[in-house]
Amino acid sequence: MLKAVFDAYELTEQMTQPGAEDYPIWGYGPWVEFRKPFAEFMGSTVDQMAVLRNATEANSYIANGFDMKAGDEVLMSDEEHGSGEQPWNLRAKRYGVVVKKFAMPKPPKSPDEILNRINDAITPRTRIIFVSHISTATGVVLPAKEISALARSKGIVSAFDGAHVPGMMKVDLNDIGCDLYTGSMHKWLFAPKGTGFLYLRDESVMNRVWNTLATGGWDDPTRKADRYMQIGSSNIPTMMGLNAAVALAQSIGIERIERRHRQMTDYLHAAMMDRGAQSWTSPDATMRCAISTVNVPPVSRMELEEWLWKNHRIRVRGGDPSKLRLSTPYYLSKADIDRFLEQFDAFRKMKGVA
Ligand SMILES: Cc1ncc(COP(=O)(O)O)c(C=O)c1O
Known part of the structure; x- marks a missing residue:
């Protein structure tokens, strides 16, 4: 492009x-x-x-x-x-x-x-x-x-x-x-x-x-x-x-792109639910695609956002105080998402909230 x-x-x-x-x-x-x-x-x-x-x-x-x-x-x-x-x-x-x-x-x-x-x-x-x-x-x-x-x-x-x-x-x-x-x-x-x-x-x-x-x-x-x-x-x-x-x-096909978006978001959303996050997106998977928002109190989303970007070049965004908006564009691999999950766990451990 x-x-x-x-x-x-x-x-x-x-x-x-x-x-x-x-x-x-x-x-x-x-x-x-x-x-x-x-x-x-x-x-x-x-x-x-x-x-x-x-x-x-x-x-x-x-x-x-x-x-x-x-x-x-x-x-x-x-x-x-x-x-x-x-x-x-x-x-x-x-x-x-x-x-x-x-x-x-x-x-x-x-x-x-x-x-x-x-x-x-x-x-x-x-x-x-x-x-x-x-x-x-x-x-x-x-x-x-x-x-x-x-x-x-x-x-x-x-x-x-x-x-x-x-x-x-x-x-x-x-x-x-x-x-x-x-x-x-x-x-x-x-x-x-x-x-x-x-x-x-x-x-x-x-x-x-x-x-x-x-x-x-x-x-x-x-x-x-x-x-x-x-x-x-x-x-x-x-x-x-x-x-x-x-x-x-x-050239990739929008159907394939959408399918991948949904798979990756479903995977990430489920992994965050396993970690006790509260979902702000719909529990109905047909009502979400490549964005899911989860609430993870008492984690400060801004602190996490800065830490992830500065130390791991992982970008998430969200809303204060503890809302994370997680996006899974199709170029991400499952390993990228696992890397985020690992660092999310590490951050919580560091803050003593895991
Ligand atoms: C729902 C919605 N509308 C409008 C905008 C603004 O888009 P743009 O900056 O391309 O004008 C955004 C940006 O994120 C958005 O999420």
Whole structure:
């Protein structure tokens, strides 16, 4: 992927375009060649896919642009990432829309438990449901298809923050049936930093999402999703890196990648349960993929995090005081996970809490 990006920087600075108006290849076009491979990888079409810079930007496009009046409600979970929640808080403060939250069960035992909480929190003013497809806090995979169907049955727009999804799990966006979906490709797909996306199901939802940035083309509905990615001069080498990242995932096969993610997380999760950890992810293995979150009091997660990184070059993250968010990208081997477990045990012994 890096080579694709570096080569692209060389290529795009050479000014080799034949026609006087072919200059520059760094902005304003429909960029089908960069959107199409990723759109198809995600089970959508190029007309539905705007490639943006990250999930934060895509979430902001929805929160800023979705057609709502003061007093209308957005319903989200209490586990949204700052980049999912804060764009809505901005809209609320500036324009008076109302942010309503439902509490995610910790941990959820079944998809229905989450669905029921959403259903119970819907009011006559709910205009849009905005939730993560995979919770960044707990790794729980929410039932996106069922949430989309519930929203649709009540005339509510469904939007998902799928920041962790591309490259972690196989998804078919059109099969999910949601209206809007966002994400980052720089996380699990290993695309360059500065690649994210906004999926818009069809023209009826596009007609309800105002553009946030505008240059030529923003008001041309025939352009479909690409009018949301007209941001002026852009970083085309990142797009070339995106194509390389998609090709890598396809060469391995996303089904194989997902299978491995699940195996490794199940293995690590079970090993942490054996050590007396409390699970914050779901006990239902179908509701997690490559992230599991466990609570390990009285271990200080920050102390452990620093110690593991400085002494063993093992990176974990988490939440204070004792929550560990454990990720198992497919390039890890079982031996790597065992090395973490060994060092986790050593740390606890050192602190006298084993
Ligand atoms: C659920 C979720 N949404 C949004 C983001 C922000 O992603 P980005 O930094 O690519 O904008 C993250 C980052 O971890 C996330 O976990």
